[in-house]
Structure formats: C-alpha cells, structure tokens
Amino acid sequence: xxxxxxxxxxxxxxxxxxxxxxxxxxxxxxxxxxxxxxxxxxxxxxxxxxxxxxxxxxxxxxxxxxxxxxxxxxxxxxxxxxxxxxxxxxxxxxxxxxxxxxxxxxxxxxxxxxxxxxxxxxxxxxxxxxxxxxxxxxxxxxxxxxxxxxxxxxxxxxxxxxxxxxxxxxxxxxxxxxxxxxxxxxxxxxxxxxxxxxxxxxxxxxxxxxxxxxxxxxxxxxxxxxxxxxxxxxxxxxxxxxxxxxxxxxxxxxxxxxxxxxxxxxxxxxxxxxxxxxxxxxxxxxxxxxxxxxxxxxxxxxxxxxxxxxxxxxxxxxxxxxxxxxxxxxxxxxxxxxxxxxxxxxxxxxxxxxxxxxxxxxxxxxxxxxxxxxxxxxxxxxxxxxxxxxxxxxxxxxxxxxxxxxxxxxxxxxxxxxxxxx
Amino acid sequence: xxxxxxxxxxxxxxxxxxxxxxxxxxxxxxxxxxxxxxxxxxxxxxxxxxxxxxxxxxxxxxxxxxxxxxxxxxxxxxxxxxxxxxxxxxxxxxxxxxxxxxxxxxxxxxxxxxxxxxxxxxxxxxxxxxxxxxxxxxxxxxxxxxxxxxxxxx
Ligand SMILES: Cc1ncc(COP(=O)(O)O)c(C=O)c1O
Numbered sequence: 001x002x003x004x005x006x007x008x009x010x011x012x013x014x015x016x017x018x019x020x021x022x023x024x025x026x027x028x029x030x031x032x033x034x035x036x037x038x039x040x041x042x043x044x045x046x047x048x049x050x051x052x053x054x055x056x057x058x059x060x061x062x063x064x065x066x067x068x069x070x071x072x073x074x075x076x077x078x079x080x081x082x083x084x085x086x087x088x089x090x091x092x093x094x095x096x097x098x099x100x101x102x103x104x105x106x107x108x109x110x111x112x113x114x115x116x117x118x119x120x121x122x123x124x125x126x127x128x129x130x131x132x133x134x135x136x137x138x139x140x141x142x143x144x145x146x147x148x149x150x151x152x153x154x155x156x157x158x159x160x161x162x163x164x165x166x167x168x169x170x171x172x173x174x175x176x177x178x179x180x181x182x183x184x185x186x187x188x189x190x191x192x193x194x195x196x197x198x199x200x201x202x203x204x205x206x207x208x209x210x211x212x213x214x215x216x217x218x219x220x221x222x223x224x225x226x227x228x229x230x231x232x233x234x235x236x237x238x239x240x241x242x243x244x245x246x247x248x249x250x251x252x253x254x255x256x257x258x259x260x261x262x263x264x265x266x267x268x269x270x271x272x273x274x275x276x277x278x279x280x281x282x283x284x285x286x287x288x289x290x291x292x293x294x295x296x297x298x299x300x301x302x303x304x305x306x307x308x309x310x311x312x313x314x315x316x317x318x319x320x321x322x323x324x325x326x327x328x329x330x331x332x333x334x335x336x337x338x339x340x341x342x343x344x345x346x347x348x349x350x351x352x353x354x355x356x357x358x359x360x361x362x363x364x365x366x367x368x369x370x371x372x373x374x375x376x377x378x379x380x381x382x383x384x385x386x387x388x389x390x391x392x393x394x395x396x397x398x399x400x401x402x403x404x405x406x407x408x409x410x411x412x413x414x415x416x417x418x419x420x421x422x
Numbered sequence: 423x424x425x426x427x428x429x430x431x432x433x434x435x436x437x438x439x440x441x442x443x444x445x446x447x448x449x450x451x452x453x454x455x456x457x458x459x460x461x462x463x464x465x466x467x468x469x470x471x472x473x474x475x476x477x478x479x480x481x482x483x484x485x486x487x488x489x490x491x492x493x494x495x496x497x498x499x500x501x502x503x504x505x506x507x508x509x510x511x512x513x514x515x516x517x518x519x520x521x522x523x524x525x526x527x528x529x530x531x532x533x534x535x536x537x538x539x540x541x542x543x544x545x546x547x548x549x550x551x552x553x554x555x556x557x558x559x560x561x562x563x564x565x566x567x568x569x570x571x572x573x574x575x576x
Contacts (some may be wrong), residue, residue: 036424361488365549380461391463391465
C-alpha cells in the first residue's frame with residue numbers, strides 16, 4: 001500500500017467502526033504536553049504507556065475515600081477496599097478469560113511474576129539437569145530469573161532460535177523439547193522485533209512433551225490480548241504499566257491446581273493459615289503468593305485501565321495500531337540508510353530501526369529536541385541484539401493514542417538527524 | 423535546529439565520532455580496562471602504556487558507542503598522552519564538573535589549552551541522560567591506570 005492509501009484506509013474506517021483517536025487522546029493528559037516547546041509525540045509506549053484520566057481519577061478516589069488495608073479490618077472502610085481489590089482480580093480474570101479469579105496473583109510487575117514462577121515452580125518441580133526452553137528474543141526479565149535458578153539448581157537453559165526476519169521457528173523449537181524439559185518460557189510478543197509468537201502451538205507442543213508453559217505477555221496482552229483457556233497456558237505474566245495502568249502492579253496467571261502445588265515465594269502476613277514457631281500452613285492461591293500488604297490502589301487502577309481498554313475494544317485498538325505499524329514500516333522503510341530490524345510475518349506495533357552513520361542514542365537525543373520520544377538502546381534484550389548484529393536500535397512503539405501524524409513527525413525529525421550526521 | 427542540539431553535536435565532536443583518533447589496540451600497553459554503560463550497551467576498552475614515572479606514554483581505545491562517547495574517548499586519548507596519572511585525575515575532575523554544569527565560578531586545575539578542547543563536550547550538561555556517554559572513557563581510563571594492570575611487561 002502506498003503512503004497515501006494507508007492514510008486513506010485509516011480515514012475510511014469512518015462508519016460504525018470509526019476509531020476516534022482524537023477523542024481517545026483527549027482522555028490522556030500526557031497527549032497535550034509540550035516538550036521542548038513542541039507537542040509531545042510519544043512513541044515509547046512499549047517501555048511504558050501513558051495513563052488515561054479514568055485511571056488517575058479512580059486511583060485518586062480509592063486513596064481519598066475508599067482506602068484502608070485489605071483482608072484485615074472488620075470495619076466498613078476495610079471491607080470496601082477489600083471488595084475493590086478483589087473486584088480488580090475479577091476484572092483481570094475476565095480480561096484473560098481465566099477460569100476463576102483465584103488464578104490471578106497480583107505482583108509488582110512482569111519481572112516479579114517470572115521470578116515467582118522461577119522460584120516456586122523451580123523448587124517444586126525441577127532438579128539438576130532439567131531443562132527450561134526460552135527463545136532468542138526474550139527480554140532480560142525472562143532470561144535472568146532462569147539463570148539464577150540454574151546457578152542454584154543446576155538446570156539447563158535451551159534457546160529456541162528465530163530466523164533473520166525475527167520469526168519464531170516452531171520446528172526448531174519442537175526439536176529442543178525432550179524428557180528433561182520441565183518448562184517452556186517464551187515471550188508472546190517481542191519488545192524489540194514486535195514478533196507475535198504462535199503461543200497456541202507452542203503450548204500444545206510443550207504439553208505434548210510433558211512440560212508446563214509460561215508466556216511473557218508484557219507486550220502481547222497489550223497488542224493481541226490473551227485467552228488463557230483457549231491457548232491453554234499454565235502461566236501467563238504481564239505488567240500493568242504497559243496496559244495504560246499504574247506502575248507497581250503486575251499479574252501472574254497460573255492454573256489453580258498447579259499453583260496450589262507450588263510452595264510460597266515470600267513469607268509473611270496474609271499468606272498463612274496457622275503459624276506456630278514449629279510449623280506454618282499456607283493458604284491456597286492467590287493468597288499464598290501475596291505475602292504482605294499488596295499494591296491495593298494499583299490493582300484498582302489496573303482494573304480501571306482494563307475497563308477503559310475493553311470499553312473501546314482491544315480488537316479495535318489493535319487494528320488501529322496495525323495501521324500505524326504499516327504506515328511506519330512504509331515511511332521509515334523509504335528513508336535512505338534506514339534499516340528496520342525485524343520483519344516477522346506476525347508483528348505488533350513495535351518498529352526497531354538503525355540509521356547508517358548515526359548511533360541510536362544520538363538519534364533519540366536529536367529527535368527528542370523535536371518533541372519525538374523513542375527508546376534507544378538494547379531494550380533489555382542483549383542476546384537478541386547480538387543475534388541481529390546490532391549494538392543497539394532506536395525503537396518506535398505505538399499505543400492506542402498515536403496517530404498517523406506521529407509517524408510523519410518521526411520521519412520529519414529523522415531528517416534533522418541526517419542533516420547532522422550527513 | 424535547536425541550539426542545545428547544535429552545541430552538543432559540534433563539528434569537532436562529529437569529526438572525532440566519525441574518525442576516532444587512537445582507535446587501536448597497542449601491543450605494548452601495560453594497563454587496560456573495560457567500560458560499559460549498561461543503560462545503552464556502549465562498550466569501550468581503554469589501553470594505556472604507563473611509564474615507571476607514572477606518566478602515560480600511550481593511550482588508545484576500541485569499542486562501540488554513540489557519537490558522544492566515541493568522540494570523548496578519541497579526544498581523551500589525545501589529551502592524556504604525556505601526562506602523569508595525577509595530572510589526568512585533575513583534568514578528569516575538571517571535565518566532570520564541566521559536564522555536570524558545576525564549573526561556573528570554580529577554579530579548574532587542568533591546563534587551559536586542554537580545558538578548551540574538552541569544553542566542546544560540555545554541551546552534554548543540557549542532556550542529563552548523556553553525561554555518562556561523555557564520561558565513560560574517563561572512568562574507564564581511571565580504572566585502567568589504577569587497577570587494570572594486564573601484562574607481561576612488568
Ligand atoms: C517483553 C517484556 N517482558 C518483560 C518486561 C518487564 O516488564 P516490567 O519491567 O514491568 O517487569 C518488559 C518490559 O520492559 C517487556 O517488554
């Protein structure tokens with residue numbers, strides 16, 4: 001499609017499916033910020049998304065008039081806070097199509113969720129020589145916890161390859177599975193290449209081999225959504241702040257029977273049945289994994305974000321984002337000396353690139369002076385950078401509030417980079 | 423174009439960034455250190471030949487990084503040659519102050535001629551995230567002369 005036709009296609013979606021990006025932008029205070037005297041063009045939602053008013057207001061209300069600790073006080077305010085917190089769990093469960101809210105554990109972020117599984121699943125079910133299969137395009141959050149486990153238990157980490165376009169190679173992956181494979185832990189969507197992985201097939205193959213499967217949904221849930229029962233995964237992790245929710249809140253989905261077979265991660269209040277100095281018994285999931293006072297208001301804020309996103313429609317947002325992606329690929333691809341890193345068949349709205357003669361850091365600094373915010377660096381995926389033969393990339397990642405003009409602004413700002421670096 | 427950007431990316435810097443001086447691994451270096459900016463993945467190795475009188479006889483580097491970190495390493499390796507370790511320390515201290523914007527009204531210790539050269543990099547003061555890029559080579563040099571004895575020659 002030509003530039004004009006992609007733009008036209010975006011506008012033609014007028015009708016009953018009109019995606020009113022201007023109305024959505026009006027819901028996000030950050031969309032009217034000025035940076036260096038220019039309107040902010042925010043192309044770093046992959047690192048963390050901006051927050052809509054409904055989330056900010058919901059959290060404000062929770063702190064002002066609905067706040068007390070949860071699960072403890074026998075008084076109205078604590079009951080109200082508990083109810084809101086548990087309702088947030090229900091909202092998340094429904095969003096992921098979990099069988100029960102009990103399958104939703106609130107954590108601090110996606111990283112904490114992976115660490116929880118590494119610790120609790122690792123201790124319960126893995127011993128020296130057992131294998132975890134990850135992929136070449138994992139975020140450090142889904143690499144380092146397994147390395148820590150390797151150092152403690154002597155497990156083996158196997159790495160499923162990708163091709164030069166960034167496609168996940170299902171056949172090669174299948175060859176890595178064997179009797180020692182205990183867990184498959186793969187990203188749902190690469191935060192660098194945008195690759196959406198074939199999670200249903202991965203889960204099927206993992207289960208065939210007798211392994212459990214975890215997906216890192218930090219990016220995937222935002223751009224593709226997740227139906228945990230359809231995919232039949234054992235664990236799925238994500239982080240609230242990339243889904244237009246607050247920081248400090250993450251989710252671990254885990255099948256109930258499996259979770260109840262795992263030992264706790266951290267010990268403390270709220271997760272116990274009976275404590276004596278000789279012996280303590282633990283509550284069932286999710287309480288077992290939520291030691292101490294949880295991120296109460298953050299959970300409520302996350303639920304507000306999910307309500308907001310589902311109110312607009314995750315599928316409609318995804319279609320809009322893919323229009324942005326196509327337009328960005330086309331416009332950036334036409335720039336002399338620019339290389340797009342990652343052209344997989346299934347790709348979320350994440351476009352990494354390099355520009356001949358200009359380091360990604362310099363690119364980011366220069367275009368920031370034009371109000372354009374992109375991420376530059378290794379994106380917490382150093383092994384993937386090596387695989388792609390780059391030290392770093394610049395990355396534009398799109399969110400529900402971006403518009404085609406944002407791509408134009410990026411392309412325009414990149415001309416300044418070319419002016420400087422010749 | 424934005425003035426701060428123009429100041430950051432002056433011709434001299436672009437030139438050093440594109441054609442770094444002393445970009446090599448001298449076989450007779452007796453000290454080296456690796457510098458790494460974990461935030462962005464910039465990596466440098468600084469090589470030094472240190473004389474018995476604590477004078478830097480040769481300095482060079484290899485690695486990859488942004489225009490600022492490469493230009494800084496390039497200029498630094500030129501400037502420190504022939505200086506003693508304590509002279510280099512004083513200069514680094516001055517340079518650090520410049521990059522942080524803390525040099526106003528402060529007496530700097532290094533030779534004016536060197537300070538003038540280094541001043542072109544002080545545009546990073548407007549870009550807090552980039553200060554580390556400008557100082558990476560200097561931190562690495564510091565490490566090399568104080569810790570990173572490598573070799574054989576001694
Ligand atoms: C694919 C992927 N996994 C995991 C994470 C970690 O998320 P958090 O830092 O919120 O734990 C990120 C975010 O940077 C990510 O992009």
